[in-house]
Amino acid sequence: MNPPPLLEMREITKEFPGVKALDNASFQVSHGEIHCLVGENGAGKSTLMKVLSGVYPHGSYTGDILLDGEVQRFRGINDSEKAGIAIIYQELALVPYMTVYENIFLGHEIKSGITVDWYETISRASEMLETVRLDVSPATMVRDLSVGKQQLVEIAKALSKEVRLLILDEPTSALNEDESENLLTLLQELKTRGVTSVLISHKLKEVIAVADTVTVLRDGQTVATLDADLGEVREEVLIRNMVGREIHNIYPPRNHTISEEVVLEVKGLNAYHPGLGRDILQDVNFHVRRGEIVGIAGLMGSGRTELALSIFGNPFGYQVSGEVVVEGQSHSFRHPEQAIKAGLAYVSEDRKGNGLILIQDVKENITIANLREIAQPIVINRNEEVKVAREYRQSLDIRTPTIEQVVRNLSGGNQQKVSVAKWLFVKPRLLILDEPTRGIDVGAKFEIYTIMNQLVEDGMSIIMISSELPEILGMSDRIYVMSAGRLTGEVHIADATQERIMELATIH
Amino acid sequence: MATVSKAQDDTTQRSFFQELSKVLSENIRDYGMFIALFVIMAIFTITTDGIFISSRNISNLLNQTGYLAVLGVGMTLVIVIRHIDLSVGFLSGFLGAVAAIAMTSWNLPVGIVIPMTLVLGTIAGLIAGFLVAEMNIPAFVVTLAGWLIYRGAILLVTEDTGTIVIPNDTFNAIGNGFIPDIAGLPFLREQVHQLTLLLGIIAIGLFIFSEIRGRQKKMSYELEVLPMEIFIMKLLLVSGIVAGITWVLAGFNGLSWTVVIVLAVVALYHFVSTQTVLGRHIYAVGGNPEAAELSGISVKRITFAVFASMGTLSALSGILFASRLQSATTTAGTLFELDAIAAAFVGGVSAAGGVGKVTGALIGALVMTSLINGMNLMGIGISRQYMVRGAVLAAAVLFDVVTRNRQG
Structure with missing residues (x-):
């Protein structure tokens, strides 16, 4: 008889009022493998991990969790941590104003007597940092590290707790390509040292690169377990299993004519960030025509979001100079309110942070940027509001039980659609989409792309900021590349290749 | 305000009490304070x-x-x-x-x-x-x-x-x-403040009118509304409370x-x-x-x-x-x-x-x-009053947090 697997989750069913989030899902992880868990948003990945970690305690679901063949009954996160399960979430759980070594041993400090043994702590922290190949002093303040490095600190923290199973939830969604690659290499190294890890990811390329086994969830059920050694882990197989259908072209074709009319022209835009104490934009010039999708590519920190915000009324207090011309009229917006009036809209890259009001419901989020449209003259017509929200729910296919649903409870893809609906409701002439498909699944991506095509066919113009080169190449008519706060090049789609763009993005 | 998320068609199959408990549990946070106030007033009335x-x-x-x-x-x-x-x-x-x-x-x-x-x-x-x-x-x-x-x-x-x-x-x-009174209406006792009563009746009328109009408007937009029995009960309950307060006030000097x-x-x-x-x-x-x-x-x-x-x-x-x-x-x-x-x-x-x-x-x-008024009437000392008020504050927020967590 074979030894039992490290982890076995048997026939897990978890219900929420009105929804079956997990429906007899099973999940099995063997010792020493890298196991990827994939599925569309809302497929039940997060719920499965919350059941495993004890966030949903034993008794609130049906089914069994076995570690090395022994049944576990976790009543909370503490129990699962004691059993050696560590989960690293997308939102990092580090304390920014503490040092790296304090963070690594936070909650399980090394003591001598009743005091913390700082010498031992620092020396152990250094070892941990070496293990994860992070070359910083353990006394560095966490807030001074990039997101990629903070992630490594999180992993170091998990390793310091003698972890048996390391679970990473979308670890690379906020990382650039180099950082992502480092992280994946690290996982493979840890594997050789016997650490078993589970990787939840939307980036199929990553999955294909590192996975030994892949489990695919769909609608709360386990639909496939694929073995890399048997050659089953291939992109089309993964996609087919995730969406339950073949997607031949992940970038839908569009029929649109780009007019010669320039909708937006930006001249000599400079921006200075008083908080960082440095220039974030230098002499940026570009334009967008009617019916055009303009891609803005660049590495993290190249100033893409800052460029969008500087055009869009500069809400976060940069010092901006330069000219923004919208449909022939020169503006210097001092607040997003004015930019919206002039016909601009900005869908934030950070849905949860500054895009949506998570505690409010779908309809309130959709109408918030343009309440005057449904108010006569200052009193909101709530029935009209419901009508508007229902129209967007239908036209964008926002999957929610009711439009009174609190946005926090929606999946990432549906949250993104609410975000888009909110900005379409201001009836913009130019829509700025900042990382429109970050953290959402293949099916929802396709839907967002289809919506974008429809919009430009109707005569809207779109600026799309994206870190994903295939997306930039698949959707743009014209591409600007940014590096270190400057536009380093303009590429027409006919001449565009990943290599050409990367070249421009790394000019300093 | 009360919200009911399901459409009317499946409500007909449920009994009135199931419907009522559903509405109550969905809006427990809104009604909780009213219930608490009611309980406190009832306790002091007895004591x-x-x-x-x-x-x-x-x-x-x-x-x-x-x-x-x-x-x-x-x-x-x-x-x-x-x-x-x-x-x-x-x-x-x-x-x-x-x-x-x-x-x-x-x-x-x-x-x-x-x-x-x-x-x-x-x-x-x-x-x-x-x-x-x-x-x-x-x-x-x-x-x-x-x-x-x-x-x-x-x-x-x-x-x-x-x-x-x-x-x-x-x-x-x-x-x-207090607001001045109007000349006596023939069917009322002299001691009752008649303008207050009249205002109370007008308030109830306005309330019922606006509720019915709101309901009709909602239905014209094909939105969900409260089931009819519960809607009527809500009208009766609120009207009853307003009528009660009006009657009590009219019995002294009025508003x-x-x-x-x-x-x-x-x-x-x-x-x-x-x-x-x-x-x-x-x-x-x-x-x-x-x-x-x-x-x-x-x-x-x-x-x-x-x-x-x-x-x-x-x-x-x-x-x-x-x-x-x-x-x-x-x-x-x-x-x-x-x-x-x-x-x-x-x-x-x-x-x-x-x-x-x-x-x-x-x-x-x-x-x-x-709380202050009731405890004063009962002759409870100021020291204990502070403690009771503190406890009620903590209990109210606790109730709020618990019901919020339950609703996700």
Whole structure:
């Protein structure tokens, strides 16, 4: 008889009022493998991990969790941590104003007597940092590290707790390509040292690169377990299993004519960030025509979001100079309110942070940027509001039980659609989409792309900021590349290749 | 407001009681405060052999609640946008003293003193708003400074005179007077305040009319409405409560001016906060300030507006209190800010921002004043009163947190 697997989750069913989030899902992880868990948003990945970690305690679901063949009954996160399960979430759980070594041993400090043994702590922290190949002093303040490095600190923290199973939830969604690659290499190294890890990811390329086994969830059920050694882990197989259908072209074709009319022209835009104490934009010039999708590519920190915000009324207090011309009229917006009036809209890259009001419901989020449209003259017509929200729910296919649903409870893809609906409701002439498909699944991506095509066919113009080169190449008519706060090049789609763009993005 | 998420077609299959318990459990947080107030009043009615519920006492209780209720209403919005205002107590005391001095020393007429006091309150609020919104100083610090400054100011202006007695009858009527009665209707006893009864009947009529119209309008948009039985029960229940209060008040001197003012303030704030663009913007800023800013809402402007309103209401509270005591004292306003914050939290406001109703603050203020009033009637000492009030505050917030978690 074979030894039992490290982890076995048997026939897990978890219900929420009105929804079956997990429906007899099973999940099995063997010792020493890298196991990827994939599925569309809302497929039940997060719920499965919350059941495993004890966030949903034993008794609130049906089914069994076995570690090395022994049944576990976790009543909370503490129990699962004691059993050696560590989960690293997308939102990092580090304390920014503490040092790296304090963070690594936070909650399980090394003591001598009743005091913390700082010498031992620092020396152990250094070892941990070496293990994860992070070359910083353990006394560095966490807030001074990039997101990629903070992630490594999180992993170091998990390793310091003698972890048996390391679970990473979308670890690379906020990382650039180099950082992502480092992280994946690290996982493979840890594997050789016997650490078993589970990787939840939307980036199929990553999955294909590192996975030994892949489990695919769909609608709360386990639909496939694929073995890399048997050659089953291939992109089309993964996609087919995730969406339950073949997607031949992940970038839908569009029929649109780009007019010669320039909708937006930006001249000599400079921006200075008083908080960082440095220039974030230098002499940026570009334009967008009617019916055009303009891609803005660049590495993290190249100033893409800052460029969008500087055009869009500069809400976060940069010092901006330069000219923004919208449909022939020169503006210097001092607040997003004015930019919206002039016909601009900005869908934030950070849905949860500054895009949506998570505690409010779908309809309130959709109408918030343009309440005057449904108010006569200052009193909101709530029935009209419901009508508007229902129209967007239908036209964008926002999957929610009711439009009174609190946005926090929606999946990432549906949250993104609410975000888009909110900005379409201001009836913009130019829509700025900042990382429109970050953290959402293949099916929802396709839907967002289809919506974008429809919009430009109707005569809207779109600026799309994206870190994903295939997306930039698949959707743009014209591409600007940014590096270190400057536009380093303009590429027409006919001449565009990943290599050409990367070249421009790394000019300093 | 009650919400029912399912369409009508599947409601017909459920019994009335299943439907009722569903509506109740979905809106437990909204109804919880009413139930708590009801329970507290029932307990005091029993323990005081009915003295608590007597017309005279209820009338007195409502007048005592007035100054606290208006502060609670303003404080709710301040907490909704994630700030706090500690200065309101002494600001209200100070402005009450200013009003008294304006009438006694400067001999200004009431018609000028009251608007002037309200404007001064608004200016004080705008100053706090400026420091919070434009200078980015935490509201806690700004208003703590205000607390000290206004406390000093009230001592300064009453230094020579001590308590300033207000001889003006019109001014004193705000806190002690009642609305005039109309000539006797033939079918009523003489002792009953008939205009109050009439107003009560009109209020019930308006309520029923607007509910029915709202229901029809909702249905014309094909939206879900409450099942008919529950809708009728809601109409009967609310009408019954209004009728009961009206009857109790009519049995003494009728509606007091304080109650009229408080109802007007609550109605105005309820309307603005739930029905208007400004109200939605306030809750958006509380829910996520950065998202609000990116949605074209000026967080600064909202902060200014909310602090200015708090200042105005502080002035109103000062007028109500000075008028009630018919004098301005050196200690007026002491601890009002904490009572107002307590009323807001009992009323269901969330410290995390973005959640809380102004009607809740009215109920919260009634709960807190009922406790004081009831315990006074029972002869319970001040030391125990503080402890009971603290326990009720903690219990109210606990209830709020538990029901919120349950609803996800």
